[in-house]
Amino acid sequence: MIVKKLDISSHLENLQSLFCREKEIKLDGDINIHHTIIKELENFTLKTPPKLTTLNGQLNYLQKQGTLKIYEIYEFIKIITYFQYLKKFTFTGKLATWIDKVVIPKELDAIITAFDDKGELLHGFSEDLDRVNSSLYTNRDLIKQKLYGVINSKGLQPYLVDRQVHLVHGEQTLMVRAGFNHVLKAKVMDRSQSGFFYVLPHSIGELKQKQSDLVNLKDDILYKITKEFSGILSKQLMFLKFINKEFDRYDHYQARLEFAKINDYNFILPNKNNNKAQKLVDFKHPALHNAKSVSIDFSKNVIMITGVNAGGKTMLLKSILSAVYMSKYLIPYSCDKSTKIGTFKDISAILDDPQSVKNDISTFAGRMLEFSKLFTKKDTIVGVDEIELGTDSDEAASLFKVIIEELIEKNIKIIVTTHHKRLAALLAANKNVELIAAIYDEAARVPTYEFLQGTIGKSYAFETAQRYHIPLRVVNKAKEVYGDDKDKLNDLIQRSSDLEREYKDKITLLDEKITKTIQLEKNLKDKKESMDFDILVQKEKLEKEFNSAINEVKKAVKLNNTKEQHQILNKVHKQKQEIKVEKNQEPLNLKVGDRVKYNNTKGMLISIKGKKATVETNDGMKLQLPLSSLQRSGNIPKVKPKTIHIKVQKPASGYIKLDLHGQRAEEAIENLDKFLSDSLMSGFDEVLVYHGIGTGKLSRAVALFLDSHPSVESYHDASAKEGGYGAKVIKL
Numbered sequence: 001m002i003v004k005k006l007d008i009s010s011h012l013e014n015l016q017s018l019f020c021r022e023k024e025i026k027l028d029g030d031i032n033i034h035h036t037i038i039k040e041l042e043n044f045t046l047k048t049p050p051k052l053t054t055l056n057g058q059l060n061y062l063q064k065q066g067t068l069k070i071y072e073i074y075e076f077i078k079i080i081t082y083f084q085y086l087k088k089f090t091f092t093g094k095l096a097t098w099i100d101k102v103v104i105p106k107e108l109d110a111i112i113t114a115f116d117d118k119g120e121l122l123h124g125f126s127e128d129l130d131r132v133n134s135s136l137y138t139n140r141d142l143i144k145q146k147l148y149g150v151i152n153s154k155g156l157q158p159y160l161v162d163r164q165v166h167l168v169h170g171e172q173t174l175m176v177r178a179g180f181n182h183v184l185k186a187k188v189m190d191r192s193q194s195g196f197f198y199v200l201p202h203s204i205g206e207l208k209q210k211q212s213d214l215v216n217l218k219d220d221i222l223y224k225i226t227k228e229f230s231g232i233l234s235k236q237l238m239f240l241k242f243i244n245k246e247f248d249r250y251d252h253y254q255a256r257l258e259f260a261k262i263n264d265y266n267f268i269l270p271n272k273n274n275n276k277a278q279k280l281v282d283f284k285h286p287a288l289h290n291a292k293s294v295s296i297d298f299s300k301n302v303i304m305i306t307g308v309n310a311g312g313k314t315m316l317l318k319s320i321l322s323a324v325y326m327s328k329y330l331i332p333y334s335c336d337k338s339t340k341i342g343t344f345k346d347i348s349a350i351l352d353d354p355q356s357v358k359n360d361i362s363t364f365a366g367r368m369l370e371f372s373k374l375f376t377k378k379d380t381i382v383g384v385d386e387i388e389l390g391t392d393s394d395e396a397a398s399l400f401k402v403i404i405e406e407l408i409e410k411n412i413k414i415i416v417t418t419h420h421k422r423l424a425a426l427l428a429a430n431k432n433v434e435l436i437a438a439i440y441d442e443a444a445r446v447p448t449y450e451f452l453q454g455t456i457g458k459s460y461a462f463e464t465a466q467r468y469h470i471p472l473r474v475v476n477k478a479k480e481v482y483g484d485d486k487d488k489l490n491d492l493i494q495r496s497s498d499l500e501r502e503y504k505d506k507i508t509l510l511d512e513k514i515t516k517t518i519q520l521e522k523n524l525k526d527k528k529e530s531m532d533f534d535i536l537v538q539k540e541k542l543e544k545e546f547n548s549a550i551n552e553v554k555k556a557v558k559l560n561n562t563k564e565q566h567q568i569l570n571k572v573h574k575q576k577q578e579i580k581v582e583k584n585q586e587p588l589n590l591k592v593g594d595r596v597k598y599n600n601t602k603g604m605l606i607s608i609k610g611k612k613a614t615v616e617t618n619d620g621m622k623l624q625l626p627l628s629s630l631q632r633s634g635n636i637p638k639v640k641p642k643t644i645h646i647k648v649q650k651p652a653s654g655y656i657k658l659d660l661h662g663q664r665a666e667e668a669i670e671n672l673d674k675f676l677s678d679s680l681m682s683g684f685d686e687v688l689v690y691h692g693i694g695t696g697k698l699s700r701a702v703a704l705f706l707d708s709h710p711s712v713e714s715y716h717d718a719s720a721k722e723g724g725y726g727a728k729v730i731k732l
Contacts, residue, residue, distance in 0.1 A: 005349040006322045011286035015331060018255040020247075021052040026329050027252045033094055034330055035269045038253050040095040047085070049254060050078045055244055062237055065721060067230045070222055074119040076233065076240060077112055079247045080104055084112075086250075101683045102243060105236050111229050126225060132218045139211050146204045147172055155183040161196050171208075173198040234721065238656045238686045246683075256332060265332035266339070268323070274342040274379070274411070281336035285319045292449050293334075294319060298415065300434040301408045305417045306424050306456050307438030312449040313417040314351070316436070317383045320415050321349055324381055344413070345379040364391040374407055383415040388423065397423035408432050424456045526600065533599055536629065590630060597633035598625055605630070657688040665701040672705060680711055680732055688718060690727045702728060 003009050012025050027034055058072050083102050091099055114125050123130055144165075150156060151163050151174065161175040168189045175196050180186070186199035200208075233240060260267065271278075282293040294312075296303075298320055305313045326333045327341040350370050367389060374382060388396035400423055407414060408430075418424065427433045437455045439448045590596065594605045596615060603617035613627040658675045660668040672689060679687050691698045706712050711732055718727035 005351050006318050007287035008322050015259045018258050020049045020251045036094045040093050062234045067227045073229050129221045136214045143207045150201050168198045173200050260332035266337050267332050268327045268339050268341050270327045270341050270343040272343050277340050278342050279340050281339045284334040301432040303415045303434050305436045311438030313438050314385050317415045321383045344381045348382040351385045381413040385417050387416045387418050388420050401426045595633045596630045602633045659690045661692045669705050685732050687730050692726045
């Protein structure tokens with residue numbers, strides 16, 4: 001019902017057309033796990049799963065020890081072989097954990113390898129079947145040759161209508177004129193609209209009988225094979241139920257991925273914290289062709305949409321609810337990835353006129369009935385179109401003000417559209433209410449289908465009437481009846497909207513300028529740091545070169561101990577003092593553990609030795625730098641939370657069963673407890689436990705334990721083929 005109200009039926013039907021077999025659109029289970037697996041599947045190019053029929057009836061038939069048809073058995077084989085294909089890939093993360101749970105029993109190999117990719121039994125699987133198929137082929141060829149021999153006989157030519165073989169009631173026949181019986185003995189199978197006869201010549205009757213006998217023999221052989229196969233499948237019934245359910249889960253994933261890829265849609269995972277920001281960004285409703293994208297913040301408890309008639313108010317309401325619904329069930333849609341959606345248990349849409357003559361309920365009474373239901377709900381988002389519909393607008397405004405404020409206390413989110421300004425004015429001062437106005441182009445006299453947050457919109461009823469060809473004199477007369485004072489109020493609302501738009505435009509422009517200024521300041525700062533570093537490098541280079549010159553002079557002094565050379569050395573020292581490296585800033589009082597910055601590299605000071613410092617960068621590198629070259633940095637790097645990996649040991653086989661024969665009660669219960677825990681972690685929801693009959697002591701101990709186990713949904717004695725009273729089928 002909600003899907004039709006929100007006009008997203010076609011969108012969901014298009015998604016369902018990509019399913020490999022018919023199912024509901026809703027995806028049960030943990031939505032966060034589903035989303036993670038879908039994102040992991042995006043990294044692989046996988047072949048499309050095979051088309052399948054629903055197999056619930058076949059599973060029930062196997063449970064009753066029935067024999068399936070050969071094509072029904074092949075439906076299960078298609079599922080198993082597709083999972084075999086998936087298990088060839090090296091998946092990681094939750095996708096790998098999920099696929100690893102599917103352990104295909106070895107007992108099914110005999111059935112899997114018996115079929116070709118068209119669902120036919122392979123040649124060589126059954127010698128009897130191969131002989132029958134060969135005989136059928138030969139017999140069909142003989143019938144065809146015999147028919148063409150009859151067609152070419154001279155005596156029949158005058159009676160032949162054409163030289164074709166016609167398939168009538170499953171038989172190959174000839175079309176002949178009346179009188180054919182003078183030259184051909186045949187059985188009349190049917191008559192054409194033109195009065196001609198479809199006949200089956202007696203000369204091929206013997207071949208037809210042989211064909212019928214061969215078909216019956218083939219059916220007998222196939223029945224024996226299918227009975228054997230069905231017996232094997234019934235022993236693996238729990239596995240078949242499990243893999244059948246997991247195939248539907250994968251089908252949900254692949255259809256959603258393909259749907260998103262084809263239409264360039266995005267997945268929006270709902271946020272569990274509904275108090276965080278909620279907004280639509282560049283959302284396009286799927287029911288609209290060439291839709292104008294809409295961006296709206298709906299973080300507050302109440303969103304009140306006012307403004308021009310036919311300006312898109314109702315569609316905006318539907319857009320918000322549609323996005324919430326599609327996000328809830330991981331259905332991709334057209335929007336920007338920055339869209340934020342909350343998590344809601346219920347989604348309600350009060351859009352239609354609830355008036356019903358049959359139930360003796362008025363429009364307003366129907367609305368009150370729908371609102372009364374909201375007081376019993378939690379975690380709900382509700383959309384109400386034309387909230388004051390069906391009663392006096394002033395009385396309704398007062399009533400709905402109180403109702404909405406009560407629902408705000410219950411943390412229910414409400415999206416409302418209205419043409420009446422009194423309710424909007426009453427709620428305008430409430431901090432939990434967001435006002436949104438549909439914008440009207442005064443110059444072009446048409447709605448723009450754009451929205452302005454923070455203001456009340458004018459309805460433009462007179463302009464809309466004139467646009468839809470109501471005579472101008474009628475409109476002018478209506479304006480006179482409406483009154484100058486109310487018209488002035490509308491003008492005031494319009495001026496307020498215009499000022500709000502102008503204010504928002506200026507704010508946007510200022511934000512852009514501020515952003516550019518901040519970026520410019522950062523660029524200048526980076527450039528200055530770069531130049532300071534270059535100067536420091538050049539000065540250090542000069543100092544190094546000069547020290548080298550001093551060393552050369554010292555060597556000269558050692559070789560020539562003269563007074564003149566001492567004077568040269570003193571002069572050189574004086575020159576060195578004159579080009580001593582100057583620091584750009586006062587030395588900082590840095591200590592080990594301080595956050596520091598060297599040019600654009602940030603890190604932590606881990607040791608100081610004299611004028612040298614060792615810094616460990618955010619990337620884990622250690623640098624030795626002059627202490628004077630460091631600056632303070634207050635930006636502490638974000639620490640990634642440690643991820644805890646839990647490895648679950650998967651079962652060694654696909655039996656999903658436990659044998660407790662010969663064990664003491666205490667030992668058996670301990671093994672049963674561990675077995676149930678392993679089965680739960682592996683995703684199995686049905687297991688089989690053998691305890692035997694004997695004295696009944698072990699059977700009673702198992703039953704008492706299962707009665708008290710919190711994860712056991714139910715249990716019952718197994719079928720005779722699975723162990724009867726000596727075994728239990730346990731549902732988890």
